[in-house]
Structures are given as structure tokens and as C-alpha cells.
Amino acid sequence: MSAETKHLSVIIPAYNAETFIAETLGCMDEFMRGLACSAELIVVDDGSRDQTPNLIKAWAAKSKPYVVNIVSYESNKGKGAAVAAGILAASGKFRVFLDADLAYRPPQILKILQALEDGAEVAVASRVHPDSRYTISPGFFHYLYTRHVASRLINWALRHLIIPHCRDSQAGLKGFSAKASEEIFSRQLIRGFAFDVEALYLAEKMGFSVREVPIDYQYLSEPTTVQFVSDGFGMLRDVFRIYRNSISGGYKLPAKTPERRLAINADDFAMTTEISRGILKTVESGVVLSTSVMANSPAFEDSMDMLARSPILPAAVGLHLTLTWGRPLSHPENIPTLVDHNGNFHSRTGLLIRAILGKISVDEVMLEAVAQLEKLKTRWPQITHLDGHHHVQAFPIVCEAAARLAHEHRIRVVRASSEGLWSPVYRAAMRRLAMALLKGSSPEYWRSKGFACADRFGGYSLGASKNLPAKWDDILGRITFGTTEIMAHPGYRSKNRDGYNAGREDELAVLSDPSFVKKANAAGVKIIAVTDI
Numbered sequence: 001m002s003a004e005t006k007h008l009s010v011i012i013p014a015y016n017a018e019t020f021i022a023e024t025l026g027c028m029d030e031f032m033r034g035l036a037c038s039a040e041l042i043v044v045d046d047g048s049r050d051q052t053p054n055l056i057k058a059w060a061a062k063s064k065p066y067v068v069n070i071v072s073y074e075s076n077k078g079k080g081a082a083v084a085a086g087i088l089a090a091s092g093k094f095r096v097f098l099d100a101d102l103a104y105r106p107p108q109i110l111k112i113l114q115a116l117e118d119g120a121e122v123a124v125a126s127r128v129h130p131d132s133r134y135t136i137s138p139g140f141f142h143y144l145y146t147r148h149v150a151s152r153l154i155n156w157a158l159r160h161l162i163i164p165h166c167r168d169s170q171a172g173l174k175g176f177s178a179k180a181s182e183e184i185f186s187r188q189l190i191r192g193f194a195f196d197v198e199a200l201y202l203a204e205k206m207g208f209s210v211r212e213v214p215i216d217y218q219y220l221s222e223p224t225t226v227q228f229v230s231d232g233f234g235m236l237r238d239v240f241r242i243y244r245n246s247i248s249g250g251y252k253l254p255a256k257t258p259e260r261r262l263a264i265n266a267d268d269f270a271m272t273t274e275i276s277r278g279i280l281k282t283v284e285s286g287v288v289l290s291t292s293v294m295a296n297s298p299a300f301e302d303s304m305d306m307l308a309r310s311p312i313l314p315a316a317v318g319l320h321l322t323l324t325w326g327r328p329l330s331h332p333e334n335i336p337t338l339v340d341h342n343g344n345f346h347s348r349t350g351l352l353i354r355a356i357l358g359k360i361s362v363d364e365v366m367l368e369a370v371a372q373l374e375k376l377k378t379r380w381p382q383i384t385h386l387d388g389h390h391h392v393q394a395f396p397i398v399c400e401a402a403a404r405l406a407h408e409h410r411i412r413v414v415r416a417s418s419e420g421l422w423s424p425v426y427r428a429a430m431r432r433l434a435m436a437l438l439k440g441s442s443p444e445y446w447r448s449k450g451f452a453c454a455d456r457f458g459g460y461s462l463g464a465s466k467n468l469p470a471k472w473d474d475i476l477g478r479i480t481f482g483t484t485e486i487m488a489h490p491g492y493r494s495k496n497r498d499g500y501n502a503g504r505e506d507e508l509a510v511l512s513d514p515s516f517v518k519k520a521n522a523a524g525v526k527i528i529a530v531t532d533i
Contacts, residue, residue, distance in 0.1 A: 006067065007037035008113060009092030013082035014100040015046040018055060024100050025059045031106035032066045040067035044086040047076035080195025084185040087176065095181045096123075099172030108215045112175035115450060118410050120211035121180040122203045125173035129448060131214035170196055173215065180208045187251045194238030201242055205253055211450050260525045261483045262476075263454060263533060264511065265415075266291040266490055267320055267387065270303035275491030275504065277306060282490050282511040284312045289529035292320035292387050293380070295372040296329050304379040315529035318385035318413075319373050321402065323392045324348045329371040335364040348390040352434070355395040365401035373409060385530045387415035387487070391435060394418075399440030403449045413530050415485065416443040416453040419460050454485035454533050462486065463503045469510050476523040483533050 012028065014021055025043070032041055043060070045053045053072055060068045071085050083097050094116045096109050104125060115123035126132060174196065176184065183206055190198040203210055245251055266279040269291045276299070282288035291314050294300070307313070324345050328335055332343035337360040340346060346354065354360050376383060386406050387393060393402040394417045406414055418441035435441040446453045462471060475486070490511050491504035510516065520527055 004038075004091065006040045006090075006092040007094065008035065008039040008109075009042060009087075009090035009095040010039065010109060011042045011044065011083060011086030011090060011095065011097040012100050013044045013046055013079055013086060013097065014048065014052055014056070015076060015079070015082070016048045016050050016052060017100050018048075018051040020101060021052055021055050022059070024102055025056070027102060027106055029064065031109070032064070035066070038066075040069060040090065040092060042069045042071060042086045042090055044082040045070065045072035046079065046082040047073055049076075078191035078195070079193075080188060080198070081191040083195065084188045087181045087185045090181070093178050094175060095178065096173070096175040103218050104171070104173040104215055105218065108173060109175075111213050111215060112173060115211045115213050116175050116177060119209070119412050120450075121177045121208040122184075122200070122210040123175040123213050124168065124200070124210060125171040125215040125217075126168040126212040126448070127171055127215065127217050128168050129212055129214035129450075131449075133214075133216045135216065135218045168212070171215070171217075174199070177208075184208075187253070189245055189250060190238050190241065192238065193234045194242070197235070197239065198242050201246075202251065202253075205246070205251075209452065211452075212448060213450055260479045260481055260523075261528045261532070262479055262520065262525050263290060263483065263485045263528050263530045264288050264488050265316075265318075265385075265387065265485060265530055266488050266511075268389070268489055268491070269293045269307075269317075269320070270295070270297045270300045271325075272297070272299050272491070272494040273302050273306065274494035276303035278491035278504065278508045278512075280306065280310050280312075281508065282488075283310070283314045285512045285514055285516065287511045287513075287516045287527065288314070288488065288490070289527065290314055290316035290318065290385070290531070292318040292385065293376055294320050294322045294325070294389060295375045296322050296326050298326075300375070301379075307380070316384040316531045317380050317382070318387060318411075318530065319376055319383055321369055321372060321386065321388040321393055321398075323365070323368065323388070323398065324351050324390045328368050329375060330364075330368045335361075335368055337361045337364050338368060348392075351390075351392065351398075352395055355397050358397070360397050362397050362401050365398050366404060369401055369405045373405060383409065383411055385413035385415070386411050387417075391415075391417040391441065394435060394438045394440035396438065396440070399438075399445070402440075403446075403451075406451060407449075412452055413533055414446045414449075414451045414453055415487075416446050416457055417441045418443075419456075419458050452533050455482040456480070456484045457486070458484065459487035462488070462507070463500070466506075468506045469513075472510055472516070473519065476520055476525055479523070479525050483528070485530065485533065 028041060032039055043056050045056055056070055060070055071089050086097060087095050094113055096112050098104050112123045180203060184199050184202045187202055188195060188198060264287060266282060266288045269276050269279050270293050279291050323338060324347060327344055328339060332339045338345060373383065386402060392398050393415060417435050439445050443453045488507055488511055489500060489504055490508040493501045493505055517527060
């Protein structure tokens with residue numbers, strides 16, 4: 001093993017693969033030679049009883065411009081043990097394993113690597129991701145109604161039993177950071193079919209960020225129903241073993257106290273300079289660590305000047321995508337489905353109705369969204385998160401463009417605007433209902449696209465009120481374990497054209513109060529930035 005740390009380690013477990021291992025290694029050689037980063041290939045022979053070991057050794061003996069290592073043992077230990085051996089023997093900053101039959105072709109590794117480079121600690125190929133694609137033989141179409149449907153049922157059960165945030169645990173292409181690799185696979189106890197489930201379970205228990213990645217998948221062979229049934233029973237047995245190991249302390253997990261974490265994001269920065277000045281006051285108080293910016297506002301430049309001069313900067317600055325307020329940055333003639341006859345954006349209700357009816361163009365949304373993001377980048381290059389004025393990022397069609405924008409510009413966190421019922425039901429009921437009906441408002445939607453978002457979202461009922469401090473005290477006492485994002489709209493009174501002046505000053509008074517952080521701490525709530533989600 002080379003002592004030098006590589007950027008990427010690729011691990012291939014193999015068992016009795018003499019009929020295809022030569023082709024696999026040839027494909028991997030072509031892929032490895034084309035990499036622009038330092039890399040190593042680790043082939044693990046899992047005690048094969050055919051010619052697999054000899055074929056691997058003969059291939060590895062030939063000179064190559066990258067590091068090749070072979071891990072082998074005499075007796076078969078199972079795929080889980082083979083993957084663990086390869087990952088723990090690797091030196092890469094990022095470590096990816098894939099099945100030896102190359103159902104996932106080598107270039108798919110780059111998608112996993114990209115997710116890891118973007119900050120994910122575990123990246124999982126997801127065959128059910130909306131952007132994934134199958135290549136399947138016509139003779140195997142009935143698979144879609146048998147094995148695939150049944151496997152979805154198993155994954156549904158696994159999400160509800162043990163790994164709630166993963167929709168495809170069994171894809172044979174996964175990647176890990178070096179730290180996650182060491183922490184997870186040094187604790188692995190399951191050697192067989194369910195080792196993936198165990199690895200993802202441990203990742204969630206230890207707090208590693210897990211991202212689903214869309215892939216192209218080749219379905220070129222057909223397992224039998226008998227194999228599938230036996231695998232299903234084996235999975236249930238191993239899930240029980242994982243529970244037992246966890247309860248008994250078999251994993252020796254590091255002690256970790258569950259946290260109640262709260263990210264308060266101040267929306268509408270740059271709507272007016274008075275609003276921006278108020279937001280910066282809440283940042284100085286240590287309560288608000290994140291804000292999102294309206295790049296199409298006439299007050300944008302003055303507000304960004306104010307931000308640059310501020311003695312205390314927010315930890316996270318995002319784009320507050322605006323399609324329902326003011327005028328666009330794009331020429332109105334280039335985005336006719338988004339503007340009225342005067343060239344102004346449609347109202348919130350007007351845009352939502354058009355979006356539901358399919359009367360807006362995703363390309364026009366993308367054009368305007370890119371214009372807003374690029375303008376913000378000229379003043380603040382590191383954009384950390386994406387949300388929307390009036391929650392437009394959750395609207396039909398708009399959510400598709402928002403996902404494209406975030407992917408292309410490597411924005412990791414996107415707001416899921418569905419509030420749920422952890423604050424009073426009767427407040428903002430219609431807005432809540434409208435949001436709940438939109439797929440783009442759910443955490444599952446954005447996580448399935450590979451983004452991070454809070455477990456819970458709120459803020460609809462925290463507007464103008466004489467008893468706003470009491471409401472916040474109540475909210476702090478009812479925030480549950482995990483991450484919660486609350487939108488806030490603090491600011492000084494101004495001619496902001498949205499009729500919320502008094503409410504902004506009410507929020508400013510609460511969120512600039514130095515005692516707020518003390519109250520949060522007393523309630524066991526940790527104030528975080530959106531980037532910590």
C-alpha cells in the first residue's frame with residue numbers, strides 16, 4: 001500500500017468472477033487512466049474458488065500509471081467483509097466501491113465523487129432518484145413488476161424501521177469520506193447481504209451527512225425469484241441483528257447527546273436598506289446566523305455595501321429567489337410567462353396558479369434565477385443556500401429550475417417549506433395547506449435530489465403580534481431533536497410595498513434581544529447557521 005494519500009480510492013469486491021473479471025478490469029483501467037486526480041484501485045478477492053485470483057494477479061502485474069493493490073484471503077467471508085477490507089485498506093480522501101459486474105459503469109463513480117467533494121460524507125447511488133435512468137433488456141421488462149416492486153416494499157420497510165432517509169439501500173455503488181470510512185467500516189459486523197443497510201444505519205447514528213445521487217444503471221442479468229425471497233428473509237434477519245448489536249453496545253458508538261438545533265434565517269435581505277439594517281442587527285445579537293438576499297431589489301447594491309461594512313457577518317448567505325415581487329433582472333420579453341403586461345412579476349397567487357396549470361416556462365425560470373444568482377455572486381461569491389420569496393422554490397416547475405440552479409452552482413442546502421403542525425394549527429392555515437400540497441415543499445423531495453434541508457420548518461405563525469416574545473418562548477420549549485429551520489422577517493420600518501412594516505419591527509425586537517440566546521440555551525436549543533443543517 002502506498003503511504004501517499006490519494007484523492008480517490010476505488011474498491012471492487014470480487015468472488016468467483018472468472019467469466020467477467022478480465023472485462024471489468026479492462027474497463028476500470030481505461031477509467032483510471034483518464035482521471036485527473038491521484039487515485040488507487042483496490043481489488044478484493046473474497047476467497048474465490050475459480051481462476052479469479054490468478055486473473056487479478058496477472059492483470060495487476062502489468063505497469064500502470066496509478067496505484068493497484070490486491071486484498072485477498074483464502075476463505076469466502078461475504079461481500080460486506082470484502083468491501084470493508086478494501087475500504088479500510090484504502091488511502092484515499094474519498095473511497096468508492098462498486099460491484100464487479102459493472103452494472104454501474106465506471107464513469108458513474110464521478111457522480112459519487114462529486115457529491116463527496118461537495119460536502120457529503122456518504123454518497124449513495126439511488127436507482128429510484130427521479131433523474132436516474134435504467135438500461136434494461138426487453139426480455140426483462142417483467143422485472144419491473146416483480147423484483148423491482150418487491151424491492152421497493154423492502155426499502156419502504158427499511159426506511160420506516162432503520163434508515164429513514166435512504167430510498168435505495170442496496171445499490172452497489174456508494175462513496176465515503178475518509179473519516180466516514182474509518183468510523184463506519186471499523187464497526188461493521190454484518191458480512192453478508194445487508195452490510196449496506198448496516199453501513200447506512202451507522203452513518204445516520206453517527207451523524208454523517210448522506211446524499212442520494214442519480215445514476216445510470218444497466219440491468220443485464222436476472223436474479224431468480226427464489227434468490228430474491230431468500231434475500232428478503234436474510235434482510236429481515238440482519239435488520240434484527242443490527243438492532244440487537246445497537247442495543248447491546250456491539251457497535252461501540254461514540255457517546256453523543258442528541259441535540260435540538262435551530263437555524264433562524266432572516267429572509268428579504270436587500271428588499272430595502274431599512275430591512276437590511278435590521279437584519280444585520282439580529283446578526284450582531286448572535287440570534288440570526290443566516291440570511292437570504294433579494295438580488296432584484298433596487299436596494300441591492302446599498303444593502304450589500306452595508307453588509308460588507310458590518311463588523312459581524314452572517315455565517316451563511318443565500319439567494320432568496322424572487323419571482324413574485326418587483327421587476328425581473330432579465331428583459332421581460334425573454335421571460336413572458338413570468339411577467340404581466342407592465343413587465344412586473346405576477347403576484348404570489350397569480351404565479352402559483354400559472355405554475356399549477358403548467359403555464360410558466362422552466363427555461364424562463366432558470367434564466368431569471370441564474371441572473372439573480374450571478375448578480376448576488378458579484379457581491380458575495382460564496383452562496384450557501386437557496387430559498388424563495390413567498391416560497392416560490394416549492395412551486396411546480398419552479399422547483400425543477402431551483403434544483404438545476406442549486407446543482408449547477410453547488411448549493412448544498414435548499415429550504416423545504418412545509419411547516420407541519422408543531423405551531424398553532426389555526427394560524428396561516430391556508431398558506432400551510434397550499435404548501436403541504438406542493439411536492440417541492442417536502443424535505444423528501446429535496447433530499448431525493450441530493451440536497452440537505454432541515455427536518456422541520458416553521459415561521460408562518462411568528463409574524464406581527466403583541467405577544468410575539470411569548471410565542472418564541474413557547475416555540476423554543478417545543479423544538480424537538482434534530483434540525484429545525486424558522487424563517488424570520490426582521491427589519492426597521494420602511495416603504496417596502498409589502499405591508500409588513502409593523503411585523504418586521506416586532507420580530508426585530510425579539511431577535512435582537514441578547515437574552516434570546518440565553519433562553520435558547522436554557523431550553524436546550526443550539527442556535528446554528530443554515531449551513532450546519
